[in-house]
Amino acid sequence: MHSVVCIKQVPDSAQIRVHPVTNTIMRQGVPAIINPYDLFALEEALRLKDRFGGKVTVITMGPPQAEVALRKALSFGADDAILVTDKSFAGADTLATSYALAATIRQIAKESPVDMVFTGKQTIDGDTAQVGPGIAKRMDLQLLTYVSRIVSVDQDKREIVVERRAEGGVQVLKTSLPCLITMLEGSNQMRFGTMPDMFRAARYEMKFWDKTAAGIEDVTKIGLKGSPTVVNKVFTPSPRSEKAEMIAVEGGSPADVAVALLAKMAARFPLVEKELAKRA
Amino acid sequence: MSEETQVKKKRKIVLDERLLAYKGVWVFIEHERGQVHPVSWELLGEGRKLADMLGVELAGVVLAAPGEEAKRFCEEAYQYGADLCYLMQSEVLADYRNDPFTQGLTELVNAYQPEILLLGATTQGRDLAGSVATTLQTGLTADCTGLTIDPDNRSLLSTRPTFGGSLLCTIVTLNYRPQMATVRPRVMAMPEKVPGRVGRIVEHPLAMAEDDIVTKVLEFIADDSRDKPQLPFADIIVAGGRGLGKPENFQLVRDLAEALGAEVGASRPVVQAGWVELDRQVGQSGKTVRPKLYIAAGISGAIQHRVGMEGADCIIAINNDPNAPIFDFAHYGIVGDAMTILPALTEAFRQKLATLKQAG
CATH class of the missing domain: 4.10.170 (p53, subunit A)
Incomplete structure (x- = not known):
């Protein structure tokens, strides 16, 4: 079972402050963390590895300093980590982000076929919940959002049954692998990293992929160019x-x-x- | 509601010839177990305003199993302001599933070309919106708190909180159509239903059979709603925040709520600190509420909280900081220690209710 977990490094939103005079975000000194929702995705992938063997690859698209988030994920027990970083990704909205991540996962699958892709349900800085569905559609994977529990996995039949949070109830869904799951918060509890994993994470030779390494062919689909939406203005409410x-x-x-x-x-x-x- | 304090140079939006054909405002009518989600009616109310600004028609979009129920959804949509409904009926649409709904909605958009498509920011709406926007390769703005039209170029201006709810931003879609947006339940006001208002149906088939669909629904386990807080539809809410100091003090909030028969709400920091369960969080990353009365104790009023509760008819704020932003948008403010004011309020409301009872 090979799972790819997509994570994002985000500022710890509890500590974001707005400058009272200029109304700009004061980023200095705000610690960066793994998006808390992504930890449920990572833990679920690690549990699948515990049960079925295989491996967990964790990826993120972001600036070079996002390496810290990947090392943290490795310390929890992820096997491999790839930081997809390129100046041409700047300004990407969710459509452009899902294009770059889908390309990256396809590259990963060339070396070792991917059975499952995991994401958190959303990030705490963007709050869009759009990148998971976007990756699934681009890769033609079955999409299971807001999964609260993986009920069963049949590796031979390549089938999975999950419980999905719906409006007013829970849907029990059966689908085929490969699929993409966005994990609901509270669905599990992140384990503590073991000593050997922490040492391995510290020594791990991080993989940095630029757009070429990530297999991105169409540069009009990434960064600002590949983004249909732009922020027109930022303001405080009156x-x-x-x-x-x-x-x-x-x-x-x-x-x-x-x-x-x-x-x-x-x-x-x-x-x-x-x-x-x-x-x- | 907003006043800009920072403006970037306005971007010129020029549409390709083929995109100029996209006209009209659509609202996806979400339903589950025979019930239309109220957010769809709220969106029709908002969609009506946008359609009138643009001088175009407002359409509801219903994807459902064949039958009377689907027709009933359309009739109700007219009463909430739709001029017409696009109706796609198929057995494979009996339960919500991503693949058939994505294909169905995508086919409708390509066939009838709306300029704006709105969906509820629910688990169903977000699942579908992200998939449809990617399939159509167009822009999507999540969790909008304000929607309006730029009179200069007819584009949709979507306002939403940003940076974890510390600021607001306005987002536009460039040379892509439709312009898609999701809005959370209770953010927009419920429009008045106009009995007898009618519209027309445009039926369109779905080119998909059950064998084409990989994902199967095995079961639907309905929530037991009795023991769940019903914050979004509560008429009175008493909420507490970090200013209460420690978790034990939160009991004062619960006491006042009990005296009033109100629901208990909370701000994000105290939910994250584990004082209060997640279901009770009010704000951008929690529930959006529109009660008649909202009492906020020890809540500073950060944007992330504000966007979740400023639709309340009357807001009372208690905070020991006279400069707390919540006093900028509350109706009544009390500067002081919530520890002494909450019990006083509880007592005053108890007496008030007793007087009202006597008055009959």
């Missing part, structure tokens, strides 16, 4: 036309403030008053 009415009672207790608030609200928001009456 306040409502009026700011909040501040409730304060001079020398008053919290109880006085609460009573004052309810009186004001009753006068201005009959809709809320009606809702409260329903609950009385």
Whole structure:
């Protein structure tokens, strides 16, 4: 069983700050992490390797410093890692990104056929959930999104049964390998890396693939050129036309403030008053 | 709702001759187990505005098993504002599966060429949108919080949070059509239903048989919704954030919610810290809510949270920082310690409800 896991290095969003005056993102000092959703994908691939043997290859497209994320993935037990990095990828939207990653996975499959491709359900910086489906369509793989559990794998018949989170319930789906799975969060728990894996990860000779190595033939499909969407502007939302009415009672207790608030609200928001009456 | 503070030079968008033929606004009508997802009606409300701005028709797109149900979905779509429905009926469309739905929607787009295609940002809508956009090789913007038309060039301007919800950005699709976007449930207001409003059906066959489809649905296990929080449709929500200091203090939020018969919500940091379960997270990476009353205690009001709750009719914010951004868009603000104000509010609301009860 050969699984390819696509990961992304993202800024730890909990620590992103916006400059109060210039409204620009302050990137300095924000630690980079593996997109947390991708860890569920990686763990699931490692479990398949535990059960069926084979290997796990982890890939990412990004700047050279994304090497750190790949080494981290290796320390958890991934066997191989490839960093797809090329200046011509800059400005890629999800369509261009899925083109480059699909090309990379095809190159990998030339050496060792790929049975499964895993991604996280989405990233925490882009939040689009579009790259997984994009790779599947480009490679003509069966697509299984929001998978909460792999129920069974039949290696001889090359069949897999999964539970997929749908609206209002869970779909149990059966399909054929190779397929692409986007893993739902909370579906498993990432293991701790072993000492030998940590040493191996530190010593691992990272593979850097530029666009040629990744087998990309059509340069009009990558980077800014291959991206149908562009960001027109970045901005902060404006306040409502009026700011909040501040409730304060001079020398008053919290109880006085609460009573004052309810009186004001009753006068201005009959809709809320009606809702409260329903609950009385 | 927004005011730009940073503008790049406006990009000129020139469409190829063949793309000029793309006209009209489409909304994918999502359904599961005989129920249309409410996000589809919300999108018809938004789609109506876009279609009117462009002076074009608004269409619902229904892919379903043959039968009365599919026709009923179309009739309902007219009442929510659609002028027509594209209807594709086939036994292979009985359950949602990626392959037949991707092929079906792609065939419809290629045959009838809409300039805008909107889908709900649900597990089904996102699965389908990403696949269709890749197949059509066009642009797709996820989780939009605002949609409008650029009067200069008729392009769709899609606004969405960016950088993990710290800023907003507006995204345009260049020389590609259709322009695709997804919107999360409850982000757009539910339009009024107009009984008796009618439209026309355009039927189109799907060239796909069951044997062509690799993935099979073995079973559908419906959720037991009784023990799940129903945040998106709650009328009153009491939410807490990091300003509460420690997980034990969150009990004060639960107490107020209980007094009001309200749902409990939370901001991302406290969900990530494990104080509150994931189902209760309000914001860009959690649930979008539109209650009549939203009480936020110890929540600063970062964009990532704001986009999930600013549709509330009345917002009360409690924060000890008078400069917290939440006071920019709340209706009422109390500067102070949530630890003392929450219990006072709980008591005041209890008395209020008792008075209302007596008044009958």
